[in-house]
Amino acid sequence: MNETLEMRLAAGEAGAIGECYAAHAPALRSYLRRLVPTQDVDDVLQVVFTEVWRFRHRFDPSRSLSAWLFGIAHNRAVDHLRARTPTTVPLEAVADPAGRDGREDGDAFADRDRVRRALDALPDVQRQAIELAYYGDLTQREIADRLRVPLGTVKARTARGLHRLSRLLPPAAA
CATH class of the missing domain: 1.10.10.10 (Winged helix-like DNA-binding domain superfamily/Winged helix DNA-binding domain)
Known part of the structure; x- marks a missing residue:
């Protein structure tokens, strides 16, 4: 049986997250560079893939995996920026x-x-x-x-x- 990465990820197959990371991390990293400070990109990317694995049961394998990943990346980037306390000059x-x-x-x-x-x-x-x-x-x-x-x-x-x-x-x- 030839299951797609999407189906294996949704089913919780252990190797699927590694393949997903290898296939999509470069594009997500590039996307995140435009949203969060450069030094925080890898941290946010790690949160994204942790969330992908944690909520894999919510993913519908008939839908676009990359769209789902980019949606999660966007949300985590926004969360990251909101959590930061900017410095001010008194x-x-x-x-x-x-x-x-x-x-x-x-x-x-x-x-x-x-x-x-x-x-x-x-x-x-x-x-x-x-x-x-x-x-x-x-x-x-x-x-x-x-x-x-x-x-x-x-x-x-x-x-x-x-x-x-x-x-x-x-x-x-x-």
């Missing part, structure tokens, strides 16, 4: 600019306090993106690399945060 670590005459002036203190309170009202991910851009002087690409998130995510977080800040901060008097 506002207190950034030097305060001096006033026009080289000293701090009262208006600057008040403005800085208003901005800090408004930033504190933002969701953490939006505040973090804005702080890294404006206080950390990083480009959006550099922020994406530092936070290990897609560039589009940084752009969306920054835009949403700035929009929310515009509603929280009254216009400056001219």
Whole structure:
């Protein structure tokens, strides 16, 4: 009887997971490289194949094995990214600019306090993106690399945060 890899995997044949790994790991690794930091790809891939073996009874051998594998890989990559705690730069670590005459002036203190309170009202991910851009002087690409998130995510977080800040901060008097 000539059973397919799909049928042997679903049946729990011990050698099937090794064949599945040999056949599909390179493509899954390449896919995961686009989603998670490079140093985490092999860890996520291992979780994917552990889950494949653990939930093999859920796989329908008449369906696409690669589609099922890529679905699991995507879900584990998302879980991995959500579980990470991104690093932030605290506002207190950034030097305060001096006033026009080289000293701090009262208006600057008040403005800085208003901005800090408004930033504190933002969701953490939006505040973090804005702080890294404006206080950390990083480009959006550099922020994406530092936070290990897609560039589009940084752009969306920054835009949403700035929009929310515009509603929280009254216009400056001219």
